Amino acid sequence: MQTFLALFVVLMPLSLSAMILPAERTVPGGIALVPLKTLHDAVPTVTFNGSRVAVVEGSEGLTAVVGIPLWAETGKQWLDIRWPSGERARQSFTVSSKDYETQYITLKDERKVDPLPEDLERISRENAVTGQVLSTWNEQPPDFTLTYPVEGPISSVYGLRRFFNNQPRSPHSGLDIAAAKGTPIRAPADGTVLYTGDFFFNGKVVYLGHGQSLITMYCHMDRINVEPGEHIERGEVIGQVGATGRVTGPHLHWGVYLNGTPVDPGLFVAQERPRSWPPRARGPM
Ligand SMILES: [Zn+2]
Known part of the structure; x- marks a missing residue:
């Protein structure tokens, strides 16, 4: 055997x-x-x-x-x-070079722009956890054909250079899909739940591993339906859209990672709808 x-x-x-x-x-x-x-x-x-x-x-x-x-x-x-x-x-x-557009976002919650000292401690702890999760490797052959986890308009494309309340911050490392609170989020491919948590910026978050270094991330969730270690099939509901963490409204921030680095999720999705939807400068992020 x-x-x-x-x-x-x-x-x-x-x-x-x-x-x-x-x-x-x-x-x-x-x-x-x-x-x-x-x-x-x-x-x-x-x-x-x-x-x-x-x-x-x-x-x-x-x-x-x-x-x-x-x-x-x-x-x-x-x-x-x-x-x-x-x-x-x-x-x-x-x-080769690529110029990404700039996006200006206004947040009412100043603390999400200039975190307090205790927030900074929490953020640095969470960054360490995120680094660990994103370096996960599994031997399964990856499935690179992803489907959109939520139906809805794309409210922020990947890569935008960002200003929060006119202060420069990290560029947008995922794709934002606008959807009402409670909208089901579906796994974009078979995978394993690597981690779930509730983070300062990301809000309620789930990470799925899809083989080797391919990992997807779901942020600002209202509810999480899965637990670490669970095997998930494409299309299975892993939770619901929400507005937790640093947001201006309910939406899903969808991140796709290869070798620990966030890349454009659109590169994994079949051409079932246009990839370059015009970003709304002040839509939910
Ligand atoms: Zn986002």
Whole structure:
């Protein structure tokens, strides 16, 4: 039985010849699909900026699916590749520039713009937890074909440079979908619940792992219906839209992460509706 299981695990990548990859966009906040040279029919461990990168095998061979941080510099970037034999290699890809639009948001709750000292302590604890969750790796082959978790208009696109009450803050690292409080949030693909919590900025939050380094995040929820460790199937309700955390109104902030970095969720969704909906400058965020 053990032999059979071992064989199954070894042969599994061969069944991925029909693997659908996300759209490639080699810009900050985008995705690079980097073909890897094959060595001894083995699958290497690939890292980018110290974080492990998803590697899938298709009919064309091995491909590294790399999340490019919003803060990445343009030009040549390098992947570190380590083969099971111990051999090492580096491989490059090129990042082009992209200008993201600027968004100005007015918040009534000043504390969510200039947190109090006790808030800052909480925020730094929560950032540490988030870092841990986002570095989770599981050996399941990732499913890159995501479906929108909520029906509704996109109220803030990914990557916007942001000002809260005229103060510069981090760029928008996900996609905001406007929906009424209580609207069900559905898993965009099969996965495992990695973490649930209630954070200062993100409000009630759920993280799902979908294989290797592909992780999705759901923020500002009103209710959470799942628990860490649970297996979730595509379409299953994981909770409800709310207005918890730093918000101007009820909406879902949907984050999609590769190798620990937030990338544009639109790159994973089939073209069932236009991706570049005009962002409303003062809509819910
Ligand atoms: Zn958002």
